[in-house]
Amino acid sequence: MFNGDKTSEGTNGEETIAAIATAPGEGGISVIRISGPAAFSIADALFIGQGAPPSQRRHGTFAFGRIRDQDHDLDEVLMLFMRGPRSYTGEDTVEIQGHGGSQCARRILRAVLRRNARLAEPGEFTKRAFLAGRIDLLQAEAVLDLIRARSERAAAAALDQMEGGLSASFAALYDDLVVVAASLEATLDFPEDELPAPYLDEIRSSLAKVQQAAEALLATWEEGHLLRDGAVAVISGRANVGKSTLLNALLGKDRAIVSAMPGTTRDTIEESLVLQGIPVRLVDTAGLRETDCEVEQEGIRRTQAHIEKADLHIHVIDVSHPLDEVEQARLQRLDPKRSILLLNKVDLGRAADLSGLPALRTIETSLISGQGLEAIKGVMAEMLAGHADLSSRPHATISERHRSILLAALDETRMAAGLLSAGGDEALVPACTHLRAALESLGQATGRVYHDELLKTIFSQFCIGK
Ligand SMILES: Nc1nc2c(ncn2[C@@H]2O[C@H](COP(=O)(O)OP(=O)(O)OP(=O)(O)O)[C@@H](O)[C@H]2O)c(=O)[nH]1
Ligand SMILES: [Mg+2]
Secondary structure (H helix, E strand, O other), rough: OOOOOOOOOOOOOOOEEEEEOOOOOOEEEEEEEEEOOOOHHHHHHHEOOOOOOHHHOOOOOEEEEEEEEEEEEEEOOOEEEEEOOOOOOOOEEEEEEEEEEHHHHHHHHHHHOOOOOEEEEOOHHHHHHHHHOOOOOHHHHEEEEEEEHHHHHHHHHHHHHHHHHHHHHHHHHHHHHHHHHHHHHHHOOOOOOOHHHHHHHOOOOOOOOHHHHHHHHHHOHHHHHHHHHHHHEEEEOOOOOOHHHHHHHHHHHOOOOOOOOOOOOOOEEEEEEOOOOOOOEEEEEEEEEEOHHHHHHHHHHHHHHHHHHEEEEEEEEOOOOOHHHHHHHHHHHHHOEEEEEEEHHHHHHOOOOOOOOOOOOOEOEOOOEOOOHHHHHHHHHHHHHHOOEEEEEOOOOOOHHHHHHHHHHHHHHHHHHHHHHHHOOOHHHHHHHHHHHHHHHHHHOOOOOOOOHHHHHHOOOOOOOO
């Protein structure tokens, strides 16, 4: 039983934390993680097994046995022993692998928490890894990206970032800027008017190189945004043109009801798919037509709302019928930057007059047989990718947070560069101040510079147990 002593706290006041690390629900095993100075004494108190007690086991070993608490066996388990500083958190860590399902893990966790541990906060294990200096902030964020990855490419990019892909770029940027800033500060020691001109030229050109590197890093944002957040593609068009047929064909399964009756789809239907590594949420909508039916009118209102927010808009027409004026006008309003026009049912002949259309990406299709489907996927991926090169090897990309850091740093370096090119000794001190501000901003990327609020924002997005 818990005896009220304070062994849960380490010399630096660190508490021992515990949490279930596996997702709730049925599964083969569940994992309970304990990290902190009391991890091994807690394990000693609960573990019944052959051989030495946990506290005498070496790093990187495991033992098979039972968890016993208050005279009751709770589960048969494997216990993994990791000694700080070589564990994930940098602290003594014990992981208990028990049976899956909802009860075993909860019972073990309760027994652990009755001793010298408290429930971990979301992301606290990873936060401790950061505070222990085992990983930097970019790597910690990559852990979350990896857990959340919705495509193979997104997972590969996250792994690259976790292994330091982005940390190296930011560190190089930081170090190069430190050199520039230091050289500039050194100029302050020169007596007035005695600064050799080439010296300042060199500083200016080094600063320009730093700016180029920052811009190259910024250019990865578009891909990062796509991989992390995915894209939304909305299918619209008049009733009965083949919208749901398209949804089903893209998904490769019969998700939406398809019928020859106009007005089959009444509400929006959303499904996910992955296109060349980009996670896409595909939305099939109610056919656009004039109707007195309130349900259908609401469906059409929803369609319009979805189209406005979409990254990609696929508009389908039935080319075997003439286009009426309403549809003609609708085609004129399509946004060429994000719209694809599908001329469907080409197998039934062509009666639609398409003269005078705006310059749009247009694909002829016969969705009933799958004709044009590969072309649609290709154009969708190409338009979504924009300037991102998805044929390149997956690589770490910056997130929104990193983007705002880079933009702020670039702003400061531009102001410094502006002052330096204007010349004059009085420009040197303010230029130094701008470079210091740029360094301060860049430092927040890796976590060289951080404040509690920043850590809270980042780690609160994690799940408990990570
Ligand atoms: N001939 C031919 N028929 C097609 C083609 N594509 C779809 N259809 C048929 O057109 C009819 C309507 O297809 P849907 O996919 O339900 O059309 P929709 O646009 O979702 O219709 P609503 O949900 O009513 O707005 C069905 O009978 C499909 O089999 C095509 O390329 N050629
Ligand atoms: Mg439909």
